[in-house]
Amino acid sequence: VETSRLIDGKQTAEDIKVEIAAEVAQRRAAGHKVPHLAAILVGHDGGSETYVRNKVLACERVGFASTLLRYEDDITEAELLAKVAELNEDPEIDGFIVQLPLPRHIDPDKVIEAIRPEKDVDGFHPMNIGRMVAGLPALLPATPSGIVELLARQGIKTSGKHCVVIGRSNIVGTPVSILLAKNLDTANCTVTLCHSRTQNLADICRTADIVVAAIGRPEFVTADMIKPGAVVIDVGTTRVADASKKSGFTLKGDVNFSEVAPLASRITPVPGGVGPMTIAMLLLNTLRAAKGEIH
Numbered sequence: 001v002e003t004s005r006l007i008d009g010k011q012t013a014e015d016i017k018v019e020i021a022a023e024v025a026q027r028r029a030a031g032h033k034v035p036h037l038a039a040i041l042v043g044h045d046g047g048s049e050t051y052v053r054n055k056v057l058a059c060e061r062v063g064f065a066s067t068l069l070r071y072e073d074d075i076t077e078a079e080l081l082a083k084v085a086e087l088n089e090d091p092e093i094d095g096f097i098v099q100l101p102l103p104r105h106i107d108p109d110k111v112i113e114a115i116r117p118e119k120d121v122d123g124f125h126p127m128n129i130g131r132m133v134a135g136l137p138a139l140l141p142a143t144p145s146g147i148v149e150l151l152a153r154q155g156i157k158t159s160g161k162h163c164v165v166i167g168r169s170n171i172v173g174t175p176v177s178i179l180l181a182k183n184l185d186t187a188n189c190t191v192t193l194c195h196s197r198t199q200n201l202a203d204i205c206r207t208a209d210i211v212v213a214a215i216g217r218p219e220f221v222t223a224d225m226i227k228p229g230a231v232v233i234d235v236g237t238t239r240v241a242d243a244s245k246k247s248g249f250t251l252k253g254d255v256n257f258s259e260v261a262p263l264a265s266r267i268t269p270v271p272g273g274v275g276p277m278t279i280a281m282l283l284l285n286t287l288r289a290a291k292g293e294i295h
């Protein structure tokens with residue numbers, strides 16, 4: 001695939017990080033404390049460890065302070081809720097995340113609802129989701145806002161376009177469908193939200209100007225589902241065993257890239273597409289929380 005058709009999320013995320021670093025330096029010079037992000041990581045899931053490590057490294061890159069709090073799988077729900085309460089009250093911490101997934105004995109909804117909405121830089125709290133739906137200032141979920149920002153910064157027209165979102169998760173599919181339908185210069189799409197019960201999925205996808213694949217099934221989106229010239233956004237990051245790799249796995253997107261890329265006008269690679277944007281938007285949320293911009 002020619003690089004002109006690749007959507008370089010890595011570079012776009014770098015651009016955003018440079019902007020954030022400049023603002024942090026400016027604020028520091030004006031006597032403000034630097035934004036401080038905390039991350040709670042429970043257990044040893046390989047993907048989660050990588051994501052959290054990248055979030056902490058990204059903080060260093062832009063001049064934020066960061067704190068990583070690690071707990072073993074056997075932490076109780078009550079203990080985790082107590083940690084959340086501590087971070088809620090800690091004036092040094094501007095925002096924090098609890099990396100998902102959590103062990104089965106912990107209810108993620110309960111944990112998310114325990115986070116102070118003003119510090120919920122993942123944008124997962126029902127208060128932030130409700131404010132997002134209502135069009136009020138809110139901390140927006142990072143992957144959905146990263147997708148909208150990526151389309152905007154890559155000059156991809158969205159207004160009036162038919163966008164088919166595949167997958168209805170709380171983290172990506174549902175919120176990105178809401179954001180893309182909003183009356184914003186960077187959105188204004190006609191949105192169809194498809195999921196595991198959708199009938200005639202391939203037919204619906206083939207009517208899309210923009211496809212957002214967020215189902216977590218490697219190479220689910222195939223050439224027969226894509227209209228020639230469509231824009232394809234791949235949110236998938238499934239680890240698939242691969243003995244030929246030093247790590248022992250390959251990161252697979254939800255799109256069969258080799259078969260879909262020749263049809264698409266623009267397409268995100270995996271890795272290097274949506275993933276880096278998620279981290280950039282988390283940093284942006286942390287800066288906004290530190291500035292007290294939202295609530």
Ligand code: GUN
Binds near residue numbers: 097098100122142
């Ligand atoms: N798991 C998958 N995506 C995310 C995310 O954006 N934030 C957190 N905390 N956990 C996740």
